[in-house]
Amino acid sequence: MSLAWISKLALAAGLIVLPATGWAxxxxxxxxxxxxxxxxxxxxxxxxxxxxxxxxxxxxxxxxxxxxxxxxxxxxxxxxxxxxxxxxxxxxxxxxxxxxxxxxxxxxxxxxxxxxxxxxxxxxxxxxxxxxxxxxxxDVYALNYNKELFKEAGIAAPPKTWAEFKEAAAKLTNKDKGQQGFGMINSWAAGVVHPFASLLVSNGGNLVKDGKPALDSPQAGETFALYEDLIKSGASNPAMATADANTTGPFLDNFVSGKTGMIIMANWWESALKSGMGDKFANVATAPIPVGPSGDKPHSISxxxxxxxxxxxxxxxxxxxxxxxxxxxxxxxxxxxxxxxxxxxxxxxxxxxxxxxxxxxxxxxGSEFLSGYVSVLADARPFPVVPGGQEFSESLQQTLEALQYGQVSAKDAQANAQADATSILERAAK
Amino acid sequence: MLAPAVTLIGVFVLLPMLLTVWLSFQDWSTQTPFSDAGFIGLGNFREIFGPTSVGRDFKTALLNTAIYTTLSVILILPLSVVFGLLVYQREVAGGTTLRTVLFSTYMVPMIAVALVWSKLYSPSEGPLNQLLGLVGIGPQPWLSSPRSALVSIVFLNVWQQVGYFTVLAIAGLTQIPGSLYEAATLDGANRREQFRFITLPLLRRTLLFSAVIAIINAVQVFEPVALITQGGPVGSTNVLTYHIRRVGIERAQGGLGSAMAVMLMLSLIVCVSALFAFVNRKDSSE
CATH class of the missing domain: 3.40.190.10 (Periplasmic binding protein-like II)
Known part of the structure; x- marks a missing residue:
């Protein structure tokens, strides 16, 4: 058989096999x-x-x-x-x-x-x-607290209202030990905004209502004022609040090392707490979000x-x-x-x-840690999913961080947050 | 024959730059084809300099970048000359080792630098605060405070880059004829006078080159911000490259991101041109 014939046969065989190889x-x-x-x-x-x-x-x-x-x-x-x-x-x-x-x-x-x-x-x-x-x-947010620190501070039960929450935060604060009562988070949009939003909905407010920002409500004003009170009283220290790109960092380190009494966080950080705390994870308990003066019952953001x-x-x-x-x-x-x-x-x-x-x-x-989250799921409010939502979140993060660091008053923070959110959501809706 | 070089420069350098300039006048999402872009004139520029959160964030990022660049150059250049003088002394034992050690920081990948420095800066367990504690200085917030976070990132940059600029300074020092120092010594000039009247003037060209490179490097800072601070706290480390990435890619606002990139490019051109004009003016006046 000549070389030309061998080539032709090989080509023909290749063409026959091609669809089959495609299948396989x-x-x-x-x-x-x-x-x-x-x-x-x-x-x-x-x-x-x-x-x-x-x-x-x-x-x-x-x-x-x-x-x-x-x-x-x-x-x-x-x-x-x-x-x-x-x-x-x-x-x-x-x-x-x-x-x-x-x-x-x-x-x-x-x-x-x-x-x-x-x-x-x-x-x-x-x-x-x-x-x-x-x-x-x-994911849903709840109050996490350190039972050992609560015991040391003589607090018998987790706070149910904002008044109890502020009182507990003050008792848990010990500047000599570098200990803060309530840990906020910064440098991470969801970490900043979701705990704030959980307190807001537990005070009867909303971030967004009928597609429009609702941060100008009296309930939102009270929530901004709560943050200002916690910062001004020293019960929350923004220098202990930083997060990094992996959503870990000092805010987590301070809670796992027993330097933060309470934090509002989601259930998913159970694994981070367990790996950071080891046996001391047993000290962590979960409770519903404290209810604000204008709220009816504990709500949360999901x-x-x-x-x-x-x-x-x-x-x-x-x-x-x-x-x-x-x-x-x-x-x-x-x-x-x-x-x-x-x-x-x-x-x-x-x-x-x-x-x-x-x-x-x-x-x-039904575990001690997760049951606290499961119990608040029924009354949780979904975080508003709207066009421009991520930019809205990042903008509110900036305002809340400015409030944390005392760069703006609660009143100005509320006005800035509402104005920014309005322009962002309007632009995104176009 | 210049045609191939001109074509390559045109395709790979000028075209993307011109495209960015064109996009800065368009309303365009990065997720859509260029054909979907709509001309809006100066709309994007009005927005980034306007009073809304878009404008406020851009102006903060521009200012942060300017502060970061200025501090980096102010610290890196003198340090590189000092280290260069120390290392260049032939009689100093271990000069080559010192040169290698200095340059090695430049070769360490930023991810490793970021991991180490974020722990060094840790407010509660960080070795830097522990060292300060030994000399009676209280713990510093470093990356956790809007007042010190940007400066902390500058220190990290200086630590990493100073070795490279020291090598440049040494290269400049080798160009200065030894006979000048010998003549100056015979004329009774002390070390300080030799530095002021011989070393510094003759290092001017090297320092100009170093300054331009240091400015360009600093303006392009991205990795430490993305890896350590995410632009926070309160946007205090939100530099322009990181902000453009957030606007242009995360939010897909390509037109706005391009307008910001054009402003960054213009600022860089103005800075570098001003630097050249300053040095040239000084040269011609002498």
Whole structure:
């Protein structure tokens, strides 16, 4: 056989085999998260389990610090080579959906989510009635306090009202020991704004009402004044409040080392407290947010996270991504009827949001630390998810930090916050 | 033949700059194609210099960048000359080792520097406060106070960059003929006079180059802010590059971000031109 014939046969064979190789070719999808290496390892293990039944799908997990997550999604999510799946904070969804960076969930996935998750969580994962993500975690704020410091200060029970809260903060403050009564946070938008918002809603106020900022209400005025009182009295020291890009830093160090008596924080920091405190974690207790003079009962701020799929990814990648996410969040993937996602979340002390997951983890959710969070969930108010929400949050952060450092009075802080929020939300709504 | 070089410069240098200038006059989201941009004239510039939070944050970031740059240059240049003089002395034992040690800080990746310095600055457990405590000085807030956070980042920058500028200073010192010092010594000039009338004037060109590079490096500061302070507290370390990233990428406000980048570029051009004009004027008056 001549060389020419051999070449022709080889070419023909190649053309016949090509479609078959296309079929056998694996689909590569990537998952972008801000989780720690230990948690990423759990996610990788779940991806391996999925790959057993789906050998044609290869999943890689990539983690970036929380502070870089949105930037990474924005800068890389616009290309087909960007992350196929991203874990996002619900506040970011309206703008990511507006910019067509995230794909709407396929109908079967949307139907499953709508039937298996609470309506409020489904709404936070939707824009204009279209579901964009599979919700996973829900976070809520509560008062964390150090029982040992309470005992030393002669405080018998956690404060229920703002008056008791201020009194406890004063008793817990000991400047000689470098100890503050109440720990605020700065240099991290959500860390600054969410505790303030929790106190505000427990005082009968709102950040945003009917799509418009409501920081000019008397209830908001009282909340700004509470912050001013705590700072002026020395019960809260802003120099002990700094956070870094990984949402850790001095504010956390001061609480774990027993230099902060109380802090308002979310359930997810259970893992950070445990690793920082070791056996002393038993000193930490949880209580509802103290009620303000204009409030009716303790409320809290809640927010959720979800996983979304890159709208620019290829069709095969998007299909594989939704299949993986549907499996990861289904009762089939985890232990004892829980989803693998909820097992991962519970390893960090994060509350899962799927109804069946809450049931499956009932025992652990009843732990001393987490039960305090579960108990306030029913009366929690979702953080407003509106276009411009992230910028609004960052602007309020600046104002609250200026108040923390005594650069503005409570009255001016309130006026600035309302004016800034109005211009930001109006611009974003255009 | 200049054509290939001109083409390369045009494509890789001028085009992105011109594009940034064009975008600064547009209402444009970074998540949409350039074709979606809409001309709004000076709207973005009015916004960044206006009274709203956009304007306030931009002006704060511009001021922070100016303070950071000025302090960095003021500290780095004299220190580099002092270290250069110390290390350049041939009779000093271990001069080469000292030079290597000084330069090594420049080679350490910023992530490692940030990790170490954020712990050094820790208000409660930081070694810096512990050292100050030994000499009876109370704990300093460092990165935790809006009054000291930016200066703390400047110290970190000086620590990292001074070795590089010392090498530049040494290169300048080697260009000064030894005969000048010998003649000055014979004429009875002491060390201080030799430094003032020989070393400093003849180092002027080196110092000008160092100043320009130090300004450019300082204006582009990003990593320590992103890694350690996130622009806080109260925006006291929010420098322009970090702010442009937040506006242009996180919030996808490409037009506003481009207007800020254009202002940064203009400020840099004005500063460097003023520096050259100052030195040239001094040269021609002598």
């Amino acid at each position: 070719q694996s689909v590569n999808i990537s998952y972008l998260t801000h989780w720690s290496p230990e948690t990423v390892a759990l996610l990788e293990a779940a991806a391996k389990d999925f790959a057993k039944a789906n050998p044609d799908v290869a999943i890689t997990v990539r983690a970036v610090p929380f502070g870089d997550l949105l930037t990474t999604l924005r800068s890389q999510g616009g290309s087909s080579d960007g992350p196929t799946i991203g874990g996002i904070y619900d506040l970011w969804l309206p703008e990511l959906a507006r910019d067509k960076l995230v794909a709407p969930a396929p109908e079967p996935v949307a139907a499953e989510v709508k039937s298996a998750w609470p309506a409020g969580v489904v709404s936070a994962a939707s824009v204009g009635g279209t579901l964009y993500g599979i919700p996973n975690e829900i 927010y959720s996270w979800m996983t979304v799929v890159n709208a620019k990814a290829g069709e095969a990648e998007q299909k594989a991504a939704w299949e993986f996410l549907a499996w990861l969040n289904s009762p089939k993937s985890g232990k004892n009827g829980a989803s693998a996602m909820s097992d991962i979340l519970m390893s960090m002390g994060i509350l899962p949001s799927r109804n069946s997951d809450i049931e499956a983890h009932k025992d652990k959710l």
